[in-house]
Amino acid sequence: MPRKSRAGSDRPTLADVAREAGVSAITVSRAIRSPGIVSQKARAKVEEAVRKLGYTPDPAASALASRSTSTIGLLVPSLTNNVFSDVLRGVYDGAQDTRFFIQIGNYRYSALEEEGLIRAFLSQRPAGMIVSSRDQTDAARALLEQASCPIVQIMETSDDAVDMCVGFDQLASVRAGAEHLRACGYRRLGFLSARMDPRARRRLEAFRDAASAAGLHDEARIVTTPLPSSVGLGRQLLEQLLDRAPDTDAVMCNNDDLAVGALMEARARNIDVPRELGICSYNDIEMARQMVPSLSAVATPRREIGSRAIAMLLAEIESPGSVSERRVDLGFAMMARGSTSPR
Amino acid sequence: MPRKSRAGSDRPTLADVAREAGVSAITVSRAIRSPGIVSQKARAKVEEAVRKLGYTPDPAASALASRSTSTIGLLVPSLTNNVFSDVLRGVYDGAQDTRFFIQIGNYRYSALEEEGLIRAFLSQRPAGMIVSSRDQTDAARALLEQASCPIVQIMETSDDAVDMCVGFDQLASVRAGAEHLRACGYRRLGFLSARMDPRARRRLEAFRDAASAAGLHDEARIVTTPLPSSVGLGRQLLEQLLDRAPDTDAVMCNNDDLAVGALMEARARNIDVPRELGICSYNDIEMARQMVPSLSAVATPRREIGSRAIAMLLAEIESPGSVSERRVDLGFAMMARGSTSPR
DNA sequence: AGCATAAATGACAGCGCAATCATTATCTGA
DNA sequence: TCAGATAATGATTGCGCTGTCATTTATGCT
Numbered sequence: 001m002p003r004k005s006r007a008g009s010d011r012p013t014l015a016d017v018a019r020e021a022g023v024s025a026i027t028v029s030r031a032i033r034s035p036g037i038v039s040q041k042a043r044a045k046v047e048e049a050v051r052k053l054g055y056t057p058d059p060a061a062s063a064l065a066s067r068s069t070s071t072i073g074l075l076v077p078s079l080t081n082n083v084f085s086d087v088l089r090g091v092y093d094g095a096q097d098t099r100f101f102i103q104i105g106n107y108r109y110s111a112l113e114e115e116g117l118i119r120a121f122l123s124q125r126p127a128g129m130i131v132s133s134r135d136q137t138d139a140a141r142a143l144l145e146q147a148s149c150p151i152v153q154i155m156e157t158s159d160d161a162v163d164m165c166v167g168f169d170q171l172a173s174v175r176a177g178a179e180h181l182r183a184c185g186y187r188r189l190g191f192l193s194a195r196m197d198p199r200a201r202r203r204l205e206a207f208r209d210a211a212s213a214a215g216l217h218d219e220a221r222i223v224t225t226p227l228p229s230s231v232g233l234g235r236q237l238l239e240q241l242l243d244r245a246p247d248t249d250a251v252m253c254n255n256d257d258l259a260v261g262a263l264m265e266a267r268a269r270n271i272d273v274p275r276e277l278g279i280c281s282y283n284d285i286e287m288a289r290q291m292v293p294s295l296s297a298v299a300t301p302r303r304e305i306g307s308r309a310i311a312m313l314l315a316e317i318e319s320p321g322s323v324s325e326r327r328v329d330l331g332f333a334m335m336a337r338g339s340t341s342p343r
Numbered sequence: 344m345p346r347k348s349r350a351g352s353d354r355p356t357l358a359d360v361a362r363e364a365g366v367s368a369i370t371v372s373r374a375i376r377s378p379g380i381v382s383q384k385a386r387a388k389v390e391e392a393v394r395k396l397g398y399t400p401d402p403a404a405s406a407l408a409s410r411s412t413s414t415i416g417l418l419v420p421s422l423t424n425n426v427f428s429d430v431l432r433g434v435y436d437g438a439q440d441t442r443f444f445i446q447i448g449n450y451r452y453s454a455l456e457e458e459g460l461i462r463a464f465l466s467q468r469p470a471g472m473i474v475s476s477r478d479q480t481d482a483a484r485a486l487l488e489q490a491s492c493p494i495v496q497i498m499e500t501s502d503d504a505v506d507m508c509v510g511f512d513q514l515a516s517v518r519a520g521a522e523h524l525r526a527c528g529y530r531r532l533g534f535l536s537a538r539m540d541p542r543a544r545r546r547l548e549a550f551r552d553a554a555s556a557a558g559l560h561d562e563a564r565i566v567t568t569p570l571p572s573s574v575g576l577g578r579q580l581l582e583q584l585l586d587r588a589p590d591t592d593a594v595m596c597n598n599d600d601l602a603v604g605a606l607m608e609a610r611a612r613n614i615d616v617p618r619e620l621g622i623c624s625y626n627d628i629e630m631a632r633q634m635v636p637s638l639s640a641v642a643t644p645r646r647e648i649g650s651r652a653i654a655m656l657l658a659e660i661e662s663p664g665s666v667s668e669r670r671v672d673l674g675f676a677m678m679a680r681g682s683t684s685p686r
Numbered sequence: 687a688g689c690a691t692a693a694a695t696g697a698c699a700g701c702g703c704a705a706t707c708a709t710t711a712t713c714t715g716a
Numbered sequence: 717t718c719a720g721a722t723a724a725t726g727a728t729t730g731c732g733c734t735g736t737c738a739t740t741t742a743t744g745c746t
Contacts, residue, residue, distance in 0.1 A: 013732055024696050029734065039694060039742095056466040060406035061732035064701050069403065079431050088422050092449050101463075103446050106435050120444075123399035231633040260630065267635045287603065287630070290574040292610045356702055367726045372704065382724060404702030407731050 012053040021049035032057065063125065068149075070099050072313060073121035073129040077109045077197065081229070082256065082285045083302050084132070087154065090306020091130065098314060100127060109197050115140035122147055128313040134158050134165075135198040150316035150323075152309040155199065157329045164316070166308045166328040168301060170199060171206035173332040177252050177280045177298045178210035180334050185343040186250030186278045190221035192237040192262060193254035194229035200254055203282075207252060221245045229254075234261015235268075242269075250278030250340065256288040259295050263339065278340040293338030301330040355396040364392035375400065406468065413442050415656060416464035416472040420452045420540065424572070425599065425628045426645050427475070430497065433649020434473065441657060443470060452540050458483035465490050471656040477501050477508075478541040493659035493666075495652040498542065500672045507659070509651045509671040511644060513542060514549035516675040520595050520623045520641045521553035523677050528686040529593030529621045533564035535580040535605060536597035537572035543597055546625075550595060564588045572597075577604015578611075585612075593621030593683065599631040602638050606682065621683040636681030644673040 018025040023042055031038045031046035038046070049055070063069040074091055076084040088104070095102050105121060107114035115137045121129060122143060129144070129151045136144065144151055144162045151163040156170050181189055191207050193200050204224065211217040223241045227233055234257055241248055253259035259281030266273050273279055273293055281288045281297035288295040308328060316323045361368040366385055374381045374389035381389070392398070406412045417434055419427040431447070438445050448464060450457035458480045464472060465486055472487070472494045479487065487494055487505045494506040499513050524532055534550050536543050547567065554560035566584045570576055577600055584591055596602035602624030609616050616622055616636055624631045624640035631638040651671060659666045 014734095015732080025732090026697085026734075027695060030695090033734090037694075042694080056462070058407070058732055059467050060403050060412065061701095062734075063403035064401070064407050064703085065732075065734040067701070067734090079435060080428050085423050085428055092422060101446060103444065119399065124402050231630045235633060257630070261633060264633055264635045287574045287600070290578060290604060290607055292607045357704095358702080368702090369704075369727085370725060373725090376704090380724075385724080401702055404731095405704075407701090407733085408703040408705075410704095410731070 011058075012055045013058075014055075017046065017049045017053055017055050020053060021045040067125060069125050069127060070101055071103050071124055071126045072100050072310070073103050073105060073117075073124075073126045075105045075107060075114060075117055075121070075129070075131045077107055077114075077132055078228075079104075079106050083283055083300070086285070086302035087132075087306040087309075090303040090308075091310045092306075094307045094310035094314070100314070100317075109195065111135060111137050111140070115143070118143050122149075125149075127317050128152070130154055130309050130313065133199070134161070150313055150320070152313050154305050154309050157327060159327075161327060164312050164323060164326040164328075166305055166312065166330065168305075168330050168332050170203055171209075173298050173300065174203045174206040174252070174282070175210040176332065176334045177282065178207055178214070178216075180296065180336060181250045181252060181278055181280055181340060182214050182216060183342075184250070184274075184278060184340050186340070187216060188218065188221065188245070188247055188249045189216050190223065190241045190245065190248040190251040191254070192234065192241065192251055192258050193222075193224045194227055194233050194237070194258060196224055196226055203254060218245070221248050221251075229257045231257050231261040231264065234258035235265040236261075238262040238265040248277070250280070252280045252282070254282055256281050256283050256285045256295070256297065259288060259297070259339075260291060263291055263293075263295065274339050274341040275343075280340055284335055289335075289337070291339070296337045296340040297335050299333045299335050301332065304330050354401075355398045356401070357398075360389065360392045360396055360398045363396060364388040410468060412468050412470060413444055414446050414467055414469045415443050415653070416446050416448060416460075416467075416469045418448045418450060418457060418460055418464070418472070418474045420450055420457075420475055421571075422447075422449050426626055426643070429628070429645035430475075430649040430652075433646040433651075434653045435649075437650040437653035437657070443657070443660075452538065454478060454480050454483070458486070461486050465492075468492075470660050471495070473497055473652050473656065476542070477504070493656055493663070495656050497648050497652050500670060502670075504670060507655050507666065507669040507671075509648055509655065509673065511648075511673050511675050513546055514552075516641050516643065517546045517549040517595070517625070518553040519675065519677045520625065521550055521557070521559075523639065523679060524593045524595060524621055524623055524683060525557050525559060526685075527593070527617075527621060527683050529683070530559060531561065531564065531588070531590055531592045532559050533566065533584045533588065533591040533594040534597070535577065535584065535594055535601050536565075536567045537570055537576050537580070537601060539567055539569055546597060561588070564591050564594075572600045574600050574604040574607065577601035578608040579604075581605040581608040591620070593623070595623045595625070597625055599624050599626050599628045599638070599640065602631060602640070602682075603634060606634055606636075606638065617682050617684040618686075623683055627678055632678075632680070634682070639680045639683040640678050642676045642678050644675065647673050 014025045014028050017028045028046050031043045035043055078084055105117035107117050118140050126149055128149050131153050134153055153161050153165040156167040189211055193204055223237045262279055266277055271277050281295040284297035284299035288297050312323050357368045357371050360371045371389050374386045378386055421427055448460035450460050461483050469492055471492050474496050496504050496508040497510055499510040532554055536547055566580045605622050609620055614620050624638040627640035627642035631640050655666050
């Protein structure tokens, strides 16, 4: 029962509006794009005609003629990961009420897919791009470097950014977590991590360094898996850790899902948190804070990263070269809560 | 330190490729879009030239000439809500390896914003649209009805769909939850709900009906708030419920965040779940299943909705009128777990 | 009033591609 | 072998808009 008419769209064009308003097409174009440079009178006539005909500009024609679009590309490695849904929200909120559209690409933690998406996005002549990693393939990085639009790399602050970047010091943030556990008096520190993408790997490395520096490093207490993160996986990883090293007295988790899972597993085993086992989470989504006991966590500025990134991009699109602070560090915070305690 | 070259993009065009390959422009166009209708020889020459020049088609020019794009619009009321991030994933997975792009619009539970987004999206001549509600404004609905592309409404099965729809019976799903609690022997049923959008409201109504039918309705046990849902809010709502009606013996939550919050609040108060208080969740995201005790829940097919919606859309775009099942009910499932038990 | 300047408007071409129709090469079977 | 088909290719045109430059009209100043 096909029922929609696939009517050949005969929507009004600029020329139609121009005829209706008794001005030229280009004046209509200007009245719409930069009302300031058109006389009061002409503008009023155009507005009236637009309303009467129900005119909407054709973005494709505009893009072709002007060689630029109002699309902003946003590349993320995952859509389900809470981290990126927060970033996304920041970006969307910042793009609200502007003429720009956000187009999301999900490269599923695959650098190759990322490269393909970068290529595809750039071929659209986007107004700007936000990319979530600094771990592109060489080809992808070259594409970004040649791109004729501003680009923001998010999540990490790095010195070799393609254009601009906003994030925080991932390594320092993990060190802060490890240091917190040490300061609480925990001495046999474990580390749980899923999905070993480059960023997770760097954080693990930072943990190793921090633990080593404190004389608390024990490789047997580091449990990782390439599987995507989930609460259930957090339970499994803690199980593995306790099988392997039952005397572990605290565990740092590479994200909140794992930490919540670890907390649940501890509860299922009647392990007292924080007395018998300290748990430190990473990212600090709302859920983690609301657990019982509340999870201590390294809080990361996910939403702020999104909103700052889009703000920088919009400013740079507006007037190229105007953004002076091209490398922004938003920092992080160690939130000490009930899942860890001084002993 | 502005440093990106804003080079005037002088990328190769179809004509350049044609010259390089020694064929006409239109042959290049065909070799790329429908290789089947071009001779082996010509195709090979074109492919070689494309590779050599690094040609990528300009989507704007294509859109203008063909009067259609490869964009699929997806309108959701929220980006953070787990429900929609699952839907999103289904949609993106289904669009993978097709020529289509997904463009997300977030209307933040505002019908007016939704209308604006529908207008903006349709002006782009999308290949198709997926919209998340059946509660559009009249103007928005009219726009959708006049649209010249296929449209899928998701989340609910309804008889008055604009074009196609895929979802499940929201009312029956809530009834199943209420019935589960009743069957377990709980008799003083509460209901927690946040963000009273139209869908949440309908579900609350369904709960009232079901409870009434079973002789278990007590308006004092229904606690709602317009605030956006969160785990913390779940804790607060349970607190309010127990203040108001301490003898409540089971609670149905309108989503998983609230249910997890309720579970945590119960734990903080040393209320035994499921013996003293049964908790039934709604949606059944992974986290809910991994709680201790594991949350009983009405499982909704969120990801399947996304993948089915995109599949229907793609089929209909490919050959209009080919989709015969234009109203798809994916059902739901009552998952009985540890947070409720027969008594 | 007269000139210089700025503000406002318009004519025209072309962005890169695909639809349309016309043409040429290739194949089929009696 | 040749008509009659089909497959493969091409020339032309225009999609709807904006950049460019030319032109007209308004404004300020002496």
